[in-house]
Amino acid sequence: MxxxxxxxxxxxxxxxxxxxxxxxxxxxxxxxxxxxxxxxxxxxxxxxxxxxxxxxxxxxxxxxxxxxxxxxxxxxxxxxxxxxxxxxxxxxxxxxxxxxxxxxxxxxxxxxxxxxxxxxxxxxxxxxxxxxxxxxxxxxxxxxxxxxxxxxxxxxxxxxxxxxxxxxxxxxxxxxxxxxxxxxxxxxVFMIWNKEIECMSREDVTLLQSERLVKLVDYVYNNVEFYRKKMDAVGVKPSDIKDIKDIVKLPFTTKDDLRDNYPFGLFAVPHSDIVRIHASSGTTGKATVVGYTRDDLEIWAECVARCFSMAGVDKNDIVQIAYGYGLFTGGLGAHGGAEKIGAMVVPMSTGNSKKLTTMMVDFGATAIACTPSYLLHISEVLAEENLLDKIKLKSAICGAEPWTEKMRKEIESKLNIKAYDIYGLSEVMGPGVACDCEYHQGLHVCEDHFYPEIVDSATLQPVAEGETGELVFTTLTKQGLPLIRYRTKDLTSISYDKCECGRTSVRISRFKGRSDDMLIIRGVNVFPSQVEAALIDVEEVTPHYMMIVDRVNNLDTLEIQVEIDPKFYTDEIKGIEKLTKKIGHVVQQALGLSAKITLVQPNTLKRSEGKAVHVTDKRKLY
Amino acid sequence: MVVKQLSVFIENRQGRLGEVLDVLKNNNVNILSISLADTTEYGILRLIVNNPELGKDTLLKEGFSALLSDVVIIKITHETGSLQKFLKIISDADISIEYMYGLSVEGASASIVLKTSDTIKATTVLTENGIDTLSGEDISKL
The missing domain is CATH 3.40.920.10 (Pyruvate-ferredoxin oxidoreductase, PFOR, domain III)
Structure with a gap:
């Protein structure tokens, strides 16, 4: 040297x-x-x-x-x-x-x-x-x-x-x-975890992807009835797929397909080969279940390790993982990657800000992985406790919910750290599908494992590089739950330019919205239809409702306004409070998220002709 | 005697109370007493009116949640200790009071609106003890 x-x-x-x-x-x-x-x-x-x-x-x-x-x-x-x-x-x-x-x-x-x-x-x-x-x-x-x-x-x-x-x-x-x-x-500026892959030439990446796609299509055709039927229906045989460009011949997969095949219908391996299950909420209350083989978990850790490296985390770091541990992929997913890097991992999970800030100071934590809104909340807790100058934090890996560039800057200035955007979705793997580097010019996709396409969500035709459309992923190496052209419903654009950080991997831009009505509230996926389904069981209210999502003191809030049915009106406050509690409980059960319930007078919620508007999102996340 | 009280659910939003009162005024429903129980989210407006049935029907037609409930209205003398005296009668009879508010003051006597756990029993006990209760007819004449 x-x-x-x-x-x-x-x-x-x-x-x-x-x-x-x-x-x-x-x-x-x-x-x-x-x-x-x-x-x-x-x-x-x-x-x-x-x-x-x-x-x-x-x-x-x-x-x-x-x-x-x-x-x-x-x-x-x-x-x-x-x-x-x-x-x-x-x-x-x-x-x-x-x-x-x-x-x-x-x-x-x-x-x-x-x-x-x-x-x-x-x-x-x-x-x-x-x-x-x-x-x-x-x-x-x-x-x-x-x-x-x-x-x-x-x-x-x-x-x-x-x-x-x-x-x-x-x-x-x-x-x-x-x-x-x-x-x-x-x-x-930090180490590139897997320079060979992350800085590979476009030709070599394409070759690798082609080789893996051919194998994958053969694998799913022979191991998953769902894909075999779908391919037969459009008349595509594994032998028709010769390189990555042929991917457009394959049919799409959606969250509904996962739900229809609940719980294990799309798994490509026997249960004995699955070593872990995660799940996320589905559109009508039924969970979307994902399964991982030991190799899948290894690749997941590898991808998260790449992301943490982009954020400057190495084995000398002390990392607090403050995503929820459990069925949600956030906690265990980030955990595996941080451990692979060799950092000292503190599995905080969520829910106890005081303990988190105390340990942040006492342990001298240098990195944290959590949702951006939670981190902003943590910064306030630190400020209240006069601990801001006692922390050693230098970087944050934030994800699981959309956030803006403005929010990133706010986090960085409040905590005097660098904040990075990590992306993932449980169906595809979990956090670590993509992450942004120190240049913040889009998120580098681990494209040797997840092949991204951008399509027009109406026509499903590919859009040109740089144009906004729906992000679609094909899992090139996954064994447990391989996905072919899975529609994420996330809207973004794609860039193949080499990044200033030296990585050549394809980048997706900051997300510009969703093509469906899914909301991400405190990291939890919520569909308005879940609320609707839950309210049907409450006879005291009309089927009309309005969800109001906001961010107060950097934490997401959800208010659900429901109309009280005149037939069930009571003139005693305790009666109304009992009803509010009942609805709150039903909603909590359905969403896995607490909401503030507000009863309103009948006929006051807006009725619209055609598609009803059930959500007011005041957060301005895109 | 049992009297019908008109209750209306109103959201804590500017102008809501006015809208209710508008409906009543336009239908010549006269308000004799008013009480507003409030929480942070909503209020319950309780009214003694000269024509409760009409009040309820018109409010429902205008889209409000309204209902009638039974209350007792007693007349007590305007002197120290009279309220305490009648409350003792109620509690000795094992009846609990949900809420109460004043109706009007005429010379030496006052009227109190009472919502209890058992309206019929309350009326009986009060009458037995020689306490006057007002009837719906009395109210409509006020």
């Missing part, structure tokens, strides 16, 4: 190179360190190389071969950027020190250096001096920058801290360690 450290004399570049060199040496590498030119006197340009590997012959790296360029000053980064290789990294301490030529007026200091470098390189910048000053000592700038660079170089955090301790003057050990950690935790 070749590292180049550049800066202006007096910034501590030499000490930085020395620490890197010694850490590599202690890790058993052959190391060559050299100061190339410039003097370490104040104001001059300083360049050092640190090269390490099994055996290093030359002390100086050639142009276009450096893996990591650490520059303590903007212009110095520009001056030496040509040393960096194509997929190398440039780390810039964002400050400006005018060289003599600028001071004397012979030349002007270039504008937009970082913006220009980003076009050709992977650039990460940090305002190291501000961080150092916050710590009360501007001299620890070099430790801040080194900490910020550490993950690009490798080695463990313990290795680095040990070396900082051994190298800096004894009196400054504590402050330098603090500075290193401050930089280390500012680190914003």
């Amino acid at each position: 070749d590292i180049m450290v550049v800066g202006v004399g007096g910034q501590g570049t030499l000490l930085t190179s020395r620490i890197i060199g010694k850490t590599a040496l202690d890790a058993g590498y052959d190391v060559k360190l050299s100061e190339v030119h410039g003097m370490a006197q104040r104001g001059g340009s300083v360049v050092t190389f640190v090269r390490f590997g099994d055996k290093v012959y030359e002390p100086i790296a050639e142009e276009g071969s450096v893996d990591v360029l650490i520059s303590f000053e903007r212009l110095e980064a520009l001056r030496y950027a040509h040393y960096v290789k194509k997929d190398g990294v440039i780390i810039i301490n964002d400050c400006r020190i005018d060289p003599m030529t600028v001071v004397t007026g012979a030349k002007s200091y270039p504008e937009n250096i970082i913006e220009d470098l980003i076009k050709s390189h992977k650039v990460y910048s940090i305002d190291g001096l501000s961080v150092a000053k916050e710590l009360g000592n501007s001299k620890v700038l070099n430790s801040v920058v080194l900490g910020f660079s550490a993950k690009h170089i490798g080695f463990t955090l313990e290795d680095w801290l040990t070396m900082v301790e051994k190298t800096v003057p004894p009196k400054t050990i504590e402050i330098n360690k603090k500075a290193f950690l401050a930089g280390y935790n500012k680190y914003e």
Whole structure:
């Protein structure tokens, strides 16, 4: 590995190179360190190389071969950027020190250096001096920058801290360690979990998908009666599917199909091979049941691990999983991925904010996975308890409900963390089908396992890249419950462009709505028809109802207005309260979600001709 | 005597009470006493009117939830301790009071509207103890 450290004399570049060199040496590498030119006197340009590997012959790296360029000053980064290789990294301490030529007026200091470098390189910048000053000592700038660079170089955090301790003057050990950690935790760009797959060329992805689709179609045709009948009905045989493009010949699958084959009708393996069941609510109260084989669970963990990596989570992290554990896929799904990464996983589940915030502080949790609205609620609990400056949280992986970019920014500023959007649906797998990276330019789909299509929800014909339509998934590798062209009803668009993060995987945009009337309230899928079915059993009310969904103090609220039937009107408050409680109970049973019941006068809820409007959603989620 | 009380369910929304009163006014139903029991979500308007049947029918026709219930109206003297005296009679007879409100004050006597757990029994006990109760006819003449 070749590292180049550049800066202006007096910034501590030499000490930085020395620490890197010694850490590599202690890790058993052959190391060559050299100061190339410039003097370490104040104001001059300083360049050092640190090269390490099994055996290093030359002390100086050639142009276009450096893996990591650490520059303590903007212009110095520009001056030496040509040393960096194509997929190398440039780390810039964002400050400006005018060289003599600028001071004397012979030349002007270039504008937009970082913006220009980003076009050709992977650039990460940090305002190291501000961080150092916050710590009360501007001299620890070099430790801040080194900490910020550490993950690009490798080695463990313990290795680095040990070396900082051994190298800096004894009196400054504590402050330098603090500075290193401050930089280390500012680190914003993360490891790609499965580079081979996530950065695969489009041709290779297509080949892989084609190969897997052919196998899948053969598999479902021979193992699931439902698919065999459906394919026979449209006259498609497994042999007609030769590559991924042929997918359009296959019939679609819907949530109704899952419901009609409740509970296990679409499973492709005997029950003895299923090791876990999850379920989500269906449109009429019957659950949608999904089953996983051991391999399915392994792939699920792999996909979630990719997503958590996008959010910067690694084995050094302490992750609180605050999705519900149980039939809902959120808790156990996120759990498996975080464990696979090797993080310290805290299975909080939901429902006890106080315990969550206490443990967040006491354990020093660095990441959390939960719904975005719950996280906003947590931020308020933290603020109330004056704990905001005691948390070590740096990233949040939020999903299970739609949220806006504005909400993401709000979470980030309230908690001073980075928040990422994770997507999934239980039918397809659960959380981890897609996730956004640090550039937040859409969600990267694990397309080696889940093949996405965007279709017009009316005509079911594919729409062009970039156009909005309904998202359809085919599970390319799933064994337990394979799905062919499953209609998610989620509206989004798709982009095949390479992302700035380096991943080539296809991205779906933030969701733009749904093509059906499903609501997601506090992470629970709710269909108005469920409410309707539940109210039929309550004779004291008319069949008219209105659901009002809102977000108050960052938690979803559901109010259901029902008309009291004049025949059952009572003039005693306790009678009306009893009725309200009864309806509340019936609704809770049907939705798995508590709702506030409001009785209204007969004939006051809006009647509409044609399709009745039963929902007012005030949340503005899309 | 048992008297019919008119009750109406109203949502806690601006103008709702006015709408009920409008309906009654337009049908010449005169209100003699009014009580409004409120919760955060809704209120129950209880009325003693000169023509309860007409009041109920017109309100139902206008889409309100309205019903008639039985209450007792007693006349008591306007002096300290008279209310306490008659309440004792009621409780000694094991009758509980659901709610009560005042009707009107005429000179030295006052009227109280009473909703009890057992209207018939309450009327009997009160009459036995020499306490006057008003009849529907009395009310319509007021």
